[in-house]
Amino acid sequence: MRTIDWVDGAIELIDQTRLPDACVTLRVHTVDELIGAIRRLAVRGAPALGVAGALGVALARGDREAVARLRAARPTAVNLAWGVDRAAARIEEGPEAVLETALQVRDDDIAACHAMGERGADLLQGDLLQGDRLRIMTVCNTGGLACVERGTALGVAQTLHERGRLAEVLALETRPLLQGARLTAWELGRMGAPHRLVTDGAGPYLLARGGVDAVLIGADRIAANGDTANKIGSYALALGAARAGVPFIVVAPESTIDAATPSGEHIEIEDRGADEIVAFRGARVAPEGTDAINPAFDVTPHDLITAIVTEARVIRP
Template sequence: MNTTLPLPRSVEWNDTHITLLDQQALPLAVEYLELKTLEDVWKAIKTLKVRGAPAIGITAAFGLALAAQQYENESIEEFRKQLQKYRDYLASSRPTAVNLFWALDRMVASIKDVISVNEAKTTLVHEAIRIQVEDEEVCYSIGHHALSLLNKNDSIMTICNAGSIATAYYGTALAPFHLSVEKGIPLKVYACETRPVLQGSRLTAWELQQSGVDVTLITDNMAAHTIKTKKINAIIVGADRIAANGDTANKIGTYGLALLAKSFGIPFYVAAPLSTFDPTIASGDDIPIEERAAEEITHLNGKRIAPEGISVYNPAFDVTPNELITAIITEKGIITGNYKQEIQRLFAHQSSSK
């Protein structure tokens, strides 16, 4: 895997701190933050300095490793107890993206057999780096599988930012577009702006421009008209959590796009790594949906654009029912048909191959 994409890394480990691409500064500036404490990591996740389910998981993993380096007690039993407290604290930053909990639990599990605090500290750093490296490989595979579903000169719609800066590299839903540039396959992308935080206009449009992808920005309420007039061939989105039956939580507005895809008779694809699946949740009805501050809707660039005292409903995600999903694209291949059975089979195979 030898990339030539001119894209920055979303997160990097630097022994004494974490270097984080500040996604809130984009697209006007490419700025990096130095996260030096567990509290810095929690705030970066909570305030969307880092966003995108895989990138959140990677950052949280490095956050645990960072906090562990600062721990001085020599008792491995006390160390494990403290690490669990760190884990729970970081887990409270955002409730919907399952990669956060997956990465934190994997980090905690990585030291179950160690016999000293120093060994535990080293193990945690190595495990966090392993999570990051694996995610880049996973994203490349997702992009490769997704690209097989698309044709030369297709026009594709997407929402939010499931791209390189939301992962270790390449992204999930945006991975086929980055790979299309590397492979010389022309595609046209229409990116929804993604209100209220504008991840589509601030991040996806910027990121695809950096790669040289032919990208056009639209507002969210232009989607139906754009599908009709620009002859959109497919819609592809990322995911923050996928239930055991294939119901998928993703950025608010995704469900509406799935309904439009059904109406227009075009494929609706979800691209996500296995770490985004949550087999413990039976359906999308059980996925917790984060509600964020009213100011994201009532203010724009710090200025009020709505009346004082207005009631606000601001869910950050919605759930797309499995029957609206044409295929789920993973690093292990493309899932179609009976999602409950296919997901069970996929995870049973994963368990037996370990």
Template sequence: MPFASDRVRAVAWREEALELLDQRLLPGEIRYQRLLSAEEVAQAIREMVVRGAPAIGITAAYGVVLAAKARYHQDPPHWRELVEADIRQLAASRPTAVNLFWALQRMGQRIKNVEGPPVAQLLAEAQAIHQEDITANQRMGELGAALLGERTAVLTHCNAGALATGGYGTALGVIRSGFAAGLIERVYADETRPWLQGARLTAWELMQDGIPVTLLADGAASALLHQGKVCWVIVGADRIAANGDVANKIGTYHLAIAARYHGVRFMVVAPASTVDISLQDGTAIPIEQRAAEELLSLGGQPVAAAGAEVWNPSFDVTPAALIDALVTERGVVLRPDGEKMAGLMAPATNG
């Protein structure tokens, strides 16, 4: 199956600096931030200039490169020790996306084996992480599209596309591949309150590629599923526990419940780096609490009663029992459970 091209890149290394597409400004303005330090990278992750678990991990890897460049210039004999503080700062930028910690751990392992000036060697590692993510997304696109069966419309939540990854996307990677194969006729996108990633990002991204997209309010999803026009819900993930429970953008859980009630299949698409086998189930996944202002205001204007208290988790956990298919670049797990997840994540052996 030929890959449907995606025209969006959220993360780029250009002229010895990291450039991030500022996703807070989309779709009204396309502006890249040029970052020169690990501190700036951590701030950009924390403030959601970049978002999406794979993209956060890639961004953090490039942040380590910037840290090494500065620390080696500052104190060549002791740059490794100095970089450790930068890595801790990057790790603290967002708590839920496990790809962040996976990428930092991989960069930390590479640091141990560096000989001589570190920048070129660490940059090669970060670029490898970036390219491997794109390749994995294309593979997941193929695997997920093969599950669709018949030509259909699909529903997605938040943004799990090129904007959330190194390129091509996870959930939107499946959608791109499915559309290219003639298996997807239309994409319905939840608006995804309170940051409106579906409205601002997913709808915009799909329109760049000429894929038909219809936007709906989060609360309209059950009514859409009741009409029988959608055969699959396809979403990404920020962390997956060892038993197959999935943390994703808030609103995913009740979408999975609605899908099961209406007989609509539910697909989660995420790289293997999103699987955290150290967590037995989803109850152990740390859920980030965001600022109250995200619900109390919109575009800087108050929209809620003054003094109202706010509960604003950024993610929820969908139990594995509600997931029909979990797609990674390693393969597809149908109706995931602990045993199947262990098999998926087992180290490859040469027979």
């Protein structure tokens, strides 16, 4: 099952806002429809956004103003702009050239996810850890739903599971939109991998108790010095892992590394507004008039990261 693809002249994508209750496929015919899907998180995850950006340029049919709006739809994940730029570079060559590049971005993402899964599993089994079956902790959703197939950090867990080396995945629920509870648990159930759900605040405590072999996270942008922006809650896990002596591994494609951003302090962090915190699925959970701060991401400094695994290499910040 692919999270996003090009089918008969349109983009087809799984509407992730409907999971886990229903698996619904959307057909997207215009750039404005795609921007709407991106902003409401019907499609999300840095690699999937890169593919969406490239395919969206094919939908734009040479409209550079639409391409610019698509590129700016979400600010933190570098992959969206990267995918848009790759496809937009061929606009002058015509729509067939643009689509060719967009489909190559899709295919490259699939290959990268397979490679990251193997490289990450090899690193954990052979270099960092010696246990027979490993217990992994993760945050947000980094499986196939965040890419086209398989995933980044969760793809490593899937590879371990296929090798018979996964004891369990402890998935943080990931407030406020519960990507860990709604999406990661759904994917783990589909792959038949043992897993349990954990509240966000319990993650560092469980690390301190010694019940976790490694923390695996994805990334929305990796600065030139290795500082990594990822879903809010990642920094707390990195601090807990450092105190407990647990390896903290970032798994992301090379396209997520942004050499033009020197360090984490230069990464724009998206604030998604109060509505996601004061209410959930239409039900108010805070008193009327309550305001909120809602950063969607945080930045983990490079000195807290054990390794960054891409499809091409292992980086030791």
